[in-house]
Amino acid sequence: MAALSTCPPVNRTSVQEAHKRIEKYIHRTPTVTCETLNRIASTPESQRCPTTGPNVAAEPAPHTNGVQGDASKFKANPKVRLFFKCENQQKIGAFKARGAFHALGRLIEEEGIENVRQKGVTTHSSGNHAQALALAAKTHNVPAHIVMPTISTPSKIAGTKSHGANVIFSGSTSDEREAVVADVIKKTGATLVPPYDHPDIILGQGTQALELEQQAADLIAADSTLSIPGKKGLDAVIAPIGGGGMLSGICAALHGTGIKVFGAEPNFEGANDAEIGLHQGKRVEKVKTLTIADGLRTPVGEIPWSIITDKSKLAGIYSVDEEQIKAALRLAMERAKLFIEPSAAVPLAVMLYNEDFRRLVEREAGPEGWNVGIILSGGNTTVDAIAKMFAAPPKVEERANATRGAQGEKVAENVAG
Amino acid sequence: MAALSTCPPVNRTSVQEAHKRIEKYIHRTPTVTCETLNRIASTPESQRCPTTGPNVAAEPAPHTNGVQGDASKFKANPKVRLFFKCENQQKIGAFKARGAFHALGRLIEEEGIENVRQKGVTTHSSGNHAQALALAAKTHNVPAHIVMPTISTPSKIAGTKSHGANVIFSGSTSDEREAVVADVIKKTGATLVPPYDHPDIILGQGTQALELEQQAADLIAADSTLSIPGKKGLDAVIAPIGGGGMLSGICAALHGTGIKVFGAEPNFEGANDAEIGLHQGKRVEKVKTLTIADGLRTPVGEIPWSIITDKSKLAGIYSVDEEQIKAALRLAMERAKLFIEPSAAVPLAVMLYNEDFRRLVEREAGPEGWNVGIILSGGNTTVDAIAKMFAAPPKVEERANATRGAQGEKVAENVAG
Numbered sequence: 001m002a003a004l005s006t007c008p009p010v011n012r013t014s015v016q017e018a019h020k021r022i023e024k025y026i027h028r029t030p031t032v033t034c035e036t037l038n039r040i041a042s043t044p045e046s047q048r049c050p051t052t053g054p055n056v057a058a059e060p061a062p063h064t065n066g067v068q069g070d071a072s073k074f075k076a077n078p079k080v081r082l083f084f085k086c087e088n089q090q091k092i093g094a095f096k097a098r099g100a101f102h103a104l105g106r107l108i109e110e111e112g113i114e115n116v117r118q119k120g121v122t123t124h125s126s127g128n129h130a131q132a133l134a135l136a137a138k139t140h141n142v143p144a145h146i147v148m149p150t151i152s153t154p155s156k157i158a159g160t161k162s163h164g165a166n167v168i169f170s171g172s173t174s175d176e177r178e179a180v181v182a183d184v185i186k187k188t189g190a191t192l193v194p195p196y197d198h199p200d201i202i203l204g205q206g207t208q209a210l211e212l213e214q215q216a217a218d219l220i221a222a223d224s225t226l227s228i229p230g231k232k233g234l235d236a237v238i239a240p241i242g243g244g245g246m247l248s249g250i251c252a253a254l255h256g257t258g259i260k261v262f263g264a265e266p267n268f269e270g271a272n273d274a275e276i277g278l279h280q281g282k283r284v285e286k287v288k289t290l291t292i293a294d295g296l297r298t299p300v301g302e303i304p305w306s307i308i309t310d311k312s313k314l315a316g317i318y319s320v321d322e323e324q325i326k327a328a329l330r331l332a333m334e335r336a337k338l339f340i341e342p343s344a345a346v347p348l349a350v351m352l353y354n355e356d357f358r359r360l361v362e363r364e365a366g367p368e369g370w371n372v373g374i375i376l377s378g379g380n381t382t383v384d385a386i387a388k389m390f391a392a393p394p395k396v397e398e399r400a401n402a403t404r405g406a407q408g409e410k411v412a413e414n415v416a417g
Numbered sequence: 418m419a420a421l422s423t424c425p426p427v428n429r430t431s432v433q434e435a436h437k438r439i440e441k442y443i444h445r446t447p448t449v450t451c452e453t454l455n456r457i458a459s460t461p462e463s464q465r466c467p468t469t470g471p472n473v474a475a476e477p478a479p480h481t482n483g484v485q486g487d488a489s490k491f492k493a494n495p496k497v498r499l500f501f502k503c504e505n506q507q508k509i510g511a512f513k514a515r516g517a518f519h520a521l522g523r524l525i526e527e528e529g530i531e532n533v534r535q536k537g538v539t540t541h542s543s544g545n546h547a548q549a550l551a552l553a554a555k556t557h558n559v560p561a562h563i564v565m566p567t568i569s570t571p572s573k574i575a576g577t578k579s580h581g582a583n584v585i586f587s588g589s590t591s592d593e594r595e596a597v598v599a600d601v602i603k604k605t606g607a608t609l610v611p612p613y614d615h616p617d618i619i620l621g622q623g624t625q626a627l628e629l630e631q632q633a634a635d636l637i638a639a640d641s642t643l644s645i646p647g648k649k650g651l652d653a654v655i656a657p658i659g660g661g662g663m664l665s666g667i668c669a670a671l672h673g674t675g676i677k678v679f680g681a682e683p684n685f686e687g688a689n690d691a692e693i694g695l696h697q698g699k700r701v702e703k704v705k706t707l708t709i710a711d712g713l714r715t716p717v718g719e720i721p722w723s724i725i726t727d728k729s730k731l732a733g734i735y736s737v738d739e740e741q742i743k744a745a746l747r748l749a750m751e752r753a754k755l756f757i758e759p760s761a762a763v764p765l766a767v768m769l770y771n772e773d774f775r776r777l778v779e780r781e782a783g784p785e786g787w788n789v790g791i792i793l794s795g796g797n798t799t800v801d802a803i804a805k806m807f808a809a810p811p812k813v814e815e816r817a818n819a820t821r822g823a824q825g826e827k828v829a830e831n832v833a834g
Contacts, residue, residue, distance in 0.1 A: 387807040
């Protein structure tokens with residue numbers, strides 16, 4: 001990785017320069033709108049009809065706290081127009097291509113292509129950064145050694161191998177991954193390209209915000225149903241946060257534009273480490289969670305943390321539970337026809353189901369509402385994973401049987417998944 | 418419906434006029450490309466690696482006829498660049514919005530809005546035409562009575578009702594549907610807007626081909642990796658055929674341009690009625706199939722038949738089996754990140770798995786290959802339907818249990834689905 005001392009400052013100008021550096025290697029992914037999702041997001045949760053999301057409407061969401069009957073008056077009623085940045089259609093199926101191409105490009109500028117080719121590069125990743133670095137390395141004809149947890153989605157492992165990378169397996173915690181990476185560096189001399197905790201990665205990931213900002217403005221200019229008098233662009237962007245490379249990059253990219261940036265996190269088994277850290281004023285350094293949002297299982301890194309704790313850059317972090325993520329995933333697929341991975345559904349889940357966030361939007365945006373950019377960070381999942389996630393739960397009498405024998409175990413596993 | 422005698426001729430000029438009539442009501446849906454799918458489609462089926470589609474690679478497709486080992490030399494090796502027309506992102510989630518808006522617009526032009534509002538409109542449809550007419554009727558403030566088979570996808574029924582239409586249920590065969598429609602007309606005086614067998618519907622559906630033709634040319638002009646010397650646009654388009662409204666509309670739209678038009682059909686339980694009809698020189702008038710491509714279960718209509726039997730308009734029809742449709746559906750989702758319904762996967766399945774078609778492309782296109790437009794006709798399915806379709810089959814010991822008790826029945830149903 002390029003030495004920290006030589007890195008450009010993490011600000012909007014540097015993100016614009018990063019964009020020039022990588023734009024010939026990446027896709028300018030589309031930004032799309034969906035009237036149905038605008039309508040659902042602009043309706044109090046308690047008033048949504050059953051057709052707006054079976055999982056959601058069939059039973060009260062956990063945060064209703066048992067309020068029944070006239071609950072609607074307690075539900076927020078924000079008005080929003082959503083702009084989905086389709087990084088699921090980015091190269092390798094996720095935004096991570098941006099950071100990897102930028103980091104490797106900068107490393108080559110600093111050290112020279114021959115040196116980089118001789119030493120190779122390495123990293124650890126649950127999947128998307130792995131594929132991204134493998135692709136960037138292949139593009140520049142540089143050897144790549146990628147450490148992946150054995151529990152990574154098979155399609156991500158296959159994708160990484162398909163770009164010619166040498167894949168080495170490890171356990172799933174950060175400690176376990178880093179130990180294997182250290183071993184690889186010792187043996188090969190490869191340069192570590194970390195998944196998020198480096199300015200060059202952060203600047204690369206931030207580039208999507210520049211495109212989204214412009215694309216949303218173009219859509220608003222072209223479509224009278226999206227335009228509100230005096231409003232020519234986005235009011236806010238919601239992005240997922242795992243290690244924080246993307247969120248801190250977006251914070252840097254949009255700083256000074258007046259567009260508010262929010263983070264979105266799963267809260268299963270403490271995956272909302274960034275939210276907890278902000279509340280307690282101290283970064284949470286270790287996380288062990290198996291949230292379905294598998295791209296967001298890592299704790300926020302030190303450099304991203306130093307950026308997102310700046311209140312002029314990040315407006316807040318909000319979290320959602322596993323059922324809310326699944327409900328948002330369902331709506332993105334069934335309503336907007338966008339095939340995304342669970343991690344990518346987390347910002348939409350915050351927009352649709354986090355009452356604290358929805359109250360904030362209602363309060364700050366007022367009757368004219370907000371134009372909200374929603375980062376769809378990736379689409380690297382499989383129909384098998386979707387099938388497992390949404391398999392019908394067994395009926396009551398089947399549940400009773402499910403304690404007996406091999407078939408029972410299979411059913412129980414589907415319910416948990 | 419506008420009287421047949423007053424309808425414009427079904428040709429390219431009429432399709433262009435239809436496009437002007439409807440463009441303010443419909444989405445100009447995107448046309449997208451996918452490098453991975455280009456690579457898979459341009460590789461002989463027997464040489465595709467396991468990462469290019471688990472269902473496909475794990476076991477030989479049915480049409481390999483047991484040829485093993487050196488089978489690759491018997492497999493076609495066409496070169497293609499694919500252009501996906503995303504009508505899954507059309508209003509109501511399918512291309513049918515085009516025909517419905519055009520037909521209703523023409524009816525209003527002919528009879529006057531007050532007359533049309535007084536009588537209302539009616540139709541029968543497995544789902545997408547139902548939603549399309551409901552939306553067009555709501556837009557013009559016209560009452561709509563929609564006859565839907567009880568076995569329609571729940572999301573399609575919900576979608577139709579959500580546009581304020583009066584939904585009446587029927588059996589699933591054409592005869593059963595038509596009997597209920599006749600009853601509705603008798604009771605209400607509503608005008609029938611048939612799903613496909615009318616020039617105004619055909620002209621409306623054809624409009625997507627004009628957009629695809631232009632969008633593909635724009636993409637080719639902008640991206641050097643897509644451009645082949647001397648080739649500035651599409652060579653061919655593959656579209657699904659059920660009732661034939663879309664396919665015949667596309668034939669009309671592209672007639673005289675030099676772009677070849679092909680039809681794609683499921684062959685389960687005789688669903689390939691158009692293919693069979695072309696071979697025997699006589700339209701097949703009745704079909705009873707439960708192919709997973711539920712939008713393609715109807716026999717081709719009389720007017721579409723009169724168009725697709727013109728060899729200067731249609732270059733051929735090719736069919737695929739249920740497993741091939743599922744494999745194509747999987748690839749569209751996992752690789753191109755496009756959420757589509759099974760009917761929409763049929764043209765891609767023909768491109769990837771129909772050896773007769775692939776041999777034709779290899780022979781006619783030669784080494785420079787073809788630019789092929791693939792119509793993704795709709796995206797109206799649910800994650801539950803996907804879950805059922807791709808649920809893991811039970812293990813052998815579970816299969817044995819599956820004959821006993823309620824739980825067994827549940828598992829068996831998933832396998833069949």
